[in-house]
Structure formats: structure tokens, C-alpha cells
Amino acid sequence: MPRKVAFGLLIAGIYLFWLLLTAPARLLTFALPDGVRVGELSGTVWHGEARQLAWRGVRLAHLRWTLTFSSGLPGWRVTLDDPDGLRGHVSLQGMTTLRLQNGLLIIPANLARRWLTPALPAEASGQIALNLSEGRFNQAGCQQVSGGRLQWQEAQLSSPAGSLELARVSGKFSCTPAGALALTLSQDSHQLSLTGQGTLSPDGRYAFHGKLQTRQSTPALLTLLVAQHQRQDEQGRIPWQLQGKW
16 A cells, blocks of 8 residues: 555656646746736746737837756746847846846837837937846845946937937946935037936836036037026036936
């Protein structure tokens, strides 16, 4: 009898292990954040792909994941790509506290502009690269960020009032005590200088507070529009603020 019991437990264990390995990808829908919509899921929980994802106005055509191990702990390596040019990869671990490692996200500048300021009558060119060595996030928001940087290369803005060459825009990520993701920006070109800090809170609200300074080569109409409602400080810088909800 003990042999039969042991054999039965072995068969049951193998069967449960097989069920675990072949768990369908649709089970991941129970772990998705509120508001995320998925058009199609295929594969398993450990290796699969999703198509037509949407969240807070951001749409992804294709996302893939595969099971990985780091420091003896399981996680997922996620890669994404989109016909609009959005692409990247990141390693994820944890559930209640999400740990991100070795992340890279490439965003066409005009796509980011449409997400943040859809009513702005301007076009942006160049690509924005986000790099993250490690970050920790939970329900309270951003807990820790290491090696988080932003670079906007060949940055340029075009509007009916003229065009601005921004050269290279660079920034560094951090966390605020309130759990918001913060980005400190700096930029200096022959047409414009800009410094400031932006924040993105867990509820999707974003804000930017900074100062900009036009140069002699800045289009005259843009200089007039920038300065007409703001007072310059003693160094000729003009306060600039932006806020909304993503």
C-alpha cells in the first residue's frame, strides 16, 4: 500500500508540475494593473506574447516575455516593439514590490509629445532613450532608482512660430518622498537653454517646473510668445510650467 501511495503522489506531482509549466498566458490578466487592455495573449505564463495592449493612452502592438532567473529568484525578461517606433527591454522580478533591472526604452520624440501634450501645435524630432540600471516600485509608487538616465538626441521642435534646435537633452531619474518618479532635466543649445524637474505620480499626474532662456538665434516670434506672460529673472531666465494627467 505505501508503494501505491508513493507512486500515486509521484504521478500527481508530475501532473501538477506539467500544469504549472503549461499554465496559459491568459492567467496573467489577473495580475495586470487596472485599466490595462489586451487584445490577444498567446503562449504560457513563462514564455509568451501579447498583442494590442493599451494603458492610459499608450498603445503597444507587440510585447514578449520569457522566464529568467537572477540571484536564484525567478523573473521575466520583457521586450516590446511597436510600428510607431517604440521599442525596449527590461527584466522584472516580484509582485507586491516590482524590481526592474537593465531597462532600455527608445521612444520617438514626437510620440512622447503626443502622449504628454496632444494639443500642442508643434512637432518633435529625434529619439528619446531611457536607461535604468535598477528600480523598485510598489503600490505607493517609486521607492528607489539607480542609474536612471534620459537622453534626447538630435532634439528639435517645429511649430508655426518657428523651429528650435535643442541639441542633446539629458536628465537623471530619482524618487520623491511622496513616491513620484522625478526627472531632473538640463539642455543648452545655441537657440535655447532649459533646466528643471518633472514628476510623474502613481495616479498618472505629471508636472514640470523649470526655467528657460532664449538666445539671439531663437526665432523672434517664439521669443515673443515665450516672454509675453512671464517675467525674466536677473539672469534673463523665464519660468516654465507644464502639468496634466497621463
